[in-house]
Amino acid sequence: xxxxxxxxxxxxxxxxxxxxxxxxxxxxxxxxxxxxxxxxxxxxxxxxxxxxxxxxxxxxxxxxxxxxxxxxxxxxxxxxxxxxxxxxxxxxxxxxxxxxxxxxxxxxxxxxxxxxxxxxxxxxxxxxxxxxxxxxxxxxxxxxxxxxxxxxxxxxxxxxxxxxxxxxxxxxxxxxxxxxxxxxxxxxxxxxxxxxxxxxxxxxxxxxxxxxxxxxxxxxxxxxxxxxxxxxxxxxxxxxxxxxxxxxxxxxxxxxxxxxxxxxxxxxxxxxxxxxxxxxxxxxxxxxxxxxxxxxxxxxxxxxxxxxxxxxxxxxxxxxxxxxxxxxxxxxxxxxxxxxxxxxxxxxxxxxxxxxxxxxxxxxxx
Amino acid sequence: xxxxxxxxxxxxxxxxxxxxxxxxxxxxxxxxxxxxxxxxxxxxxxxxxxxxxxxxxxxxxxxxxxxxxxxxxxxxxxxxxxxxxxxxxxxxxxxxxxxxxxxxxxxxxxxxxxxxxxxxxxxxxxxxxxxxxxxxxxxxxxxxxxxxxxxxxxxxxxxxxxxxxxxxxxxxxxxxxxxxxxxxxxxxxxxxxxxxxxxxxxxxxxxxxxxxxxxxxxxxxxxxxxxxxxxxxxxxxxxxxxxxxxxxxxxxxxxxxxxxxxxxxxxxxxxxxxxxxxxxxxxxxxxxxxxxxxxxxxxxxxxxxxxxxxxxxxxxxxxxxxxxxxxxxxxxxxxxxxxxxxxxxxxxxxxxxxxxxxxxxxxxxx
DNA sequence: AGGATCGTTGACAGCGCTACCAGCAACGAC
DNA sequence: GTCGTTGCTGGTAGCGCTGTCAACGATCCT
Numbered sequence: 001x002x003x004x005x006x007x008x009x010x011x012x013x014x015x016x017x018x019x020x021x022x023x024x025x026x027x028x029x030x031x032x033x034x035x036x037x038x039x040x041x042x043x044x045x046x047x048x049x050x051x052x053x054x055x056x057x058x059x060x061x062x063x064x065x066x067x068x069x070x071x072x073x074x075x076x077x078x079x080x081x082x083x084x085x086x087x088x089x090x091x092x093x094x095x096x097x098x099x100x101x102x103x104x105x106x107x108x109x110x111x112x113x114x115x116x117x118x119x120x121x122x123x124x125x126x127x128x129x130x131x132x133x134x135x136x137x138x139x140x141x142x143x144x145x146x147x148x149x150x151x152x153x154x155x156x157x158x159x160x161x162x163x164x165x166x167x168x169x170x171x172x173x174x175x176x177x178x179x180x181x182x183x184x185x186x187x188x189x190x191x192x193x194x195x196x197x198x199x200x201x202x203x204x205x206x207x208x209x210x211x212x213x214x215x216x217x218x219x220x221x222x223x224x225x226x227x228x229x230x231x232x233x234x235x236x237x238x239x240x241x242x243x244x245x246x247x248x249x250x251x252x253x254x255x256x257x258x259x260x261x262x263x264x265x266x267x268x269x270x271x272x273x274x275x276x277x278x279x280x281x282x283x284x285x286x287x288x289x290x291x292x293x294x295x296x297x298x299x300x301x302x303x304x305x306x307x308x309x310x311x312x313x314x315x316x317x318x319x320x321x322x323x324x325x326x327x328x329x330x331x332x333x334x335x336x337x338x339x340x341x342x343x344x345x346x347x348x349x350x351x352x353x354x355x356x357x358x359x360x361x362x363x364x365x366x
Numbered sequence: 367x368x369x370x371x372x373x374x375x376x377x378x379x380x381x382x383x384x385x386x387x388x389x390x391x392x393x394x395x396x397x398x399x400x401x402x403x404x405x406x407x408x409x410x411x412x413x414x415x416x417x418x419x420x421x422x423x424x425x426x427x428x429x430x431x432x433x434x435x436x437x438x439x440x441x442x443x444x445x446x447x448x449x450x451x452x453x454x455x456x457x458x459x460x461x462x463x464x465x466x467x468x469x470x471x472x473x474x475x476x477x478x479x480x481x482x483x484x485x486x487x488x489x490x491x492x493x494x495x496x497x498x499x500x501x502x503x504x505x506x507x508x509x510x511x512x513x514x515x516x517x518x519x520x521x522x523x524x525x526x527x528x529x530x531x532x533x534x535x536x537x538x539x540x541x542x543x544x545x546x547x548x549x550x551x552x553x554x555x556x557x558x559x560x561x562x563x564x565x566x567x568x569x570x571x572x573x574x575x576x577x578x579x580x581x582x583x584x585x586x587x588x589x590x591x592x593x594x595x596x597x598x599x600x601x602x603x604x605x606x607x608x609x610x611x612x613x614x615x616x617x618x619x620x621x622x623x624x625x626x627x628x629x630x631x632x633x634x635x636x637x638x639x640x641x642x643x644x645x646x647x648x649x650x651x652x653x654x655x656x657x658x659x660x661x662x663x664x665x666x667x668x669x670x671x672x673x674x675x676x677x678x679x680x681x682x683x684x685x686x687x688x689x690x691x692x693x694x695x696x697x698x699x700x701x702x703x704x705x706x707x708x709x710x711x712x713x714x715x716x717x718x719x720x721x722x723x724x725x726x727x728x729x730x731x732x
Numbered sequence: 733a734g735g736a737t738c739g740t741t742g743a744c745a746g747c748g749c750t751a752c753c754a755g756c757a758a759c760g761a762c
Numbered sequence: 763g764t765c766g767t768t769g770c771t772g773g774t775a776g777c778g779c780t781g782t783c784a785a786c787g788a789t790c791c792t
Binding site: 057085091100101122233259267285288290 | 376421423424425426428429434444445447450451453454457461466467468469471484485488489595596597599600622625626629632633651652654655656657
């Protein structure tokens with residue numbers, strides 16, 4: 001064909017335009033806003049592009065248009081399977097769109113987050129997804145000054161930077177404790193690891209529920225800054241028992257800990273739920289499969305990621321959601337590990353949050 | 367200071383150069399190869415950049431230099447915690463380097479992989495990390511024609527595209543079965559889900575080991591294409607028992623399945639390991655914590671990701687490793703779930719591959 | 733029919749950076 | 763002293779694309 005090529009051997013827009021018999025700028029428009037072209041030219045450009053196997057040069061586009069098609073995502077951890085669910089949702093929602101995901105790991109450090117934020121913002125991302133509501137003042141200022149849509153995920157709070165999607169960890173913990181109260185438990189311990197802001201708020205919810213009932217005691221709480229694990233759940237529970245041998249229930253800040261507690265109970269031949277009830281948090285898949293099955297607070301992690309990315313993309317393209325703050329709620333899934341001592345297992349659940357139309361909500365789960 | 371700014375309000379290289387009293391190209395060199403500058407100019411540019419808070423425009427750099435500083439990563443799943451460990455290694459290794467990670471999910475489809483590969487390659491990545499050795503012919507051709515370093519991860523095989531890091535799933539499965547044989551087990555079932563190429567090779571290893579011992583029977587194998595889960599482990603095990611009630615051990619293609627089998631045994635009051643031994647694969651954290659503790663084949667996932675990214679970056683910068691194929695090996699971690707019926711628990715382990723940082727290959731390759 | 737409006741198209745001028753090559757001083761070998 | 767070297771620096775010319783604005787014909791209204 002003798003087309004002239006760039007050094008790199010790649011097809012440029014100009015070649016496509018030439019083959020299609022239009023100007024480069026018209027070809028350019030085809031890729032950004034095909035509706036603006038007449039049908040005739042549109043099909044001509046389309047087939048020319050296909051024939052040549054044209055792939056746009058994103059760097060050139062970014063340079064010329066002064067913006068990128070990158071969605072920055074800041075999450076505190078890659079290990080935690082809570083985030084992998086959220087991420088999966090984000091990636092799923094971004095697939096098929098023109099936007100690509102740029103992921104960075106803050107390692108639970110808001111200083112690191114600030115640094116990464118500065119880096120991201122310098123590249124003019126199309127949008128940003130950040131975790132939580134506990135940014136540094138500097139980060140907060142940067143976010144507010146940013147000229148792109150932003151979604152805060154994982155929790156909801158009083159003053160969103162822009163959009164926000166999550167649920168109340170505080171309320172969720174309170175609901176878990178209320179459930180245990182309803183089952184007749186009184187000496188309810190709390191086991192928590194990592195103690196990031198969201199876990200902290202679960203602890204706050206626990207404390208307030210216990211205080212409301214006049215049952216709070218400091219030694220019912222065992223926490224550590226160490227990253228969570230199943231093994232750690234066993235260790236923390238051991239600690240808890242040492243301080244409080246007459247425990248009748250444990251609320252674990254996540255499911256890994258709960259599984260660890262379950263195993264530890266088995267090791268010590270403590271029967272669950274007869275002697276001690278266990279409630280976890282997140283409702284990971286294995287909770288329903290354990291023996292006994294484990295009660296947990298279901299959170300809509302995948303949905304959270306997916307909806308966050310969807311909202312963000314909509315906003316980037318100018319269609320801002322009428323409802324910028326979305327509470328995805330939670331649901332206490334009662335299973336054997338906390339079922340009532342007297343009756344067997346009526347499948348009571350208590351849900352929280354404000355279900356909303358943008359997503360199919362908790363009521364429809366399980 | 368009255369510096370003139372670009373519309374976007376951002377500081378450009380030219381401004382830094384002006385403040386430093388050098389030409390733009392000299393300033394540019396500072397960021398790419400500081401050694402090439404005289405010490406005087408180097409410090410001048412450095413302080414000017416710091417004073418202005420200069421952040422390079424990556425799009426402009428990519429356009430001008432005809433290459434990006436992006437490492438493309440193609441993995442089949444974001445859910446699977448095996449990959450999240452690998453990813454964590456990759457991200458850790460990329461941190462502090464100039465390269466950023468671009469992640470894409472092939473969803474276990476080699477057609478999808480081919481499509482993503484085409485997309486990636488068009489953007490001239492600095493390097494590529496791809497999962498496994500089972501690409502389509504077209505993908506393979508693209509990879510071979512690519513002018514950037516490439517690392518294949520997760521397994522090793524005969525003809526690397528470029529670099530390769532992983533271990534032999536086949537040998538690992540054989541080692542697991544050998545361990546069970548050593549413990550006196552004969553009727554050993556296989557439970558597998560998803561059945562991606564790596565799980566398939568584990569199955570192949572199992573089959574060959576069983577055949578070698580004259581113990582293979584088709585009905586000892588239960589697999590499904592369904593994605594793996596703990597619950598599924600229980601279900602597949604139930605199936606297996608139905609076909610083969612006199613089973614004395616189960617080799618699970620991953621640890622989630624193994625946990626599911628353990629729970630199912632508990633549900634059925636089958637004692638582990640007395641009646642049935644269980645061996646998993648990957649050695650996830652919870653295996654050591656379960657009751658009984660669960661034997662598994664340890665694989666070096668984090669290290670795999672980290673080393674892959676490190677090797678790749680080295681290669682990008684022109685320092686190719688002297689050993690482009692790395693076998694990270696595996697290790698059978700014996701725990702209670704498969705400990706010998708007669709003796710109690712001597713901590714025997716059998717390792718495979720060459721768990722070494724930069725050295726030779728395992729003898730055992732087929 | 734005349735003018736206004738809309739939809740469609742193209743010319744031009746960069747976006748911010750780096751590849752390439754030339755220039756220049758300092759230095760050593762003959 | 764002359765001629766290469768070497769080491770550092772700068773000028774020029776784009777990289778491939780899109781924002782802006784102007785121009786054009788077609789359509790619509792009064």
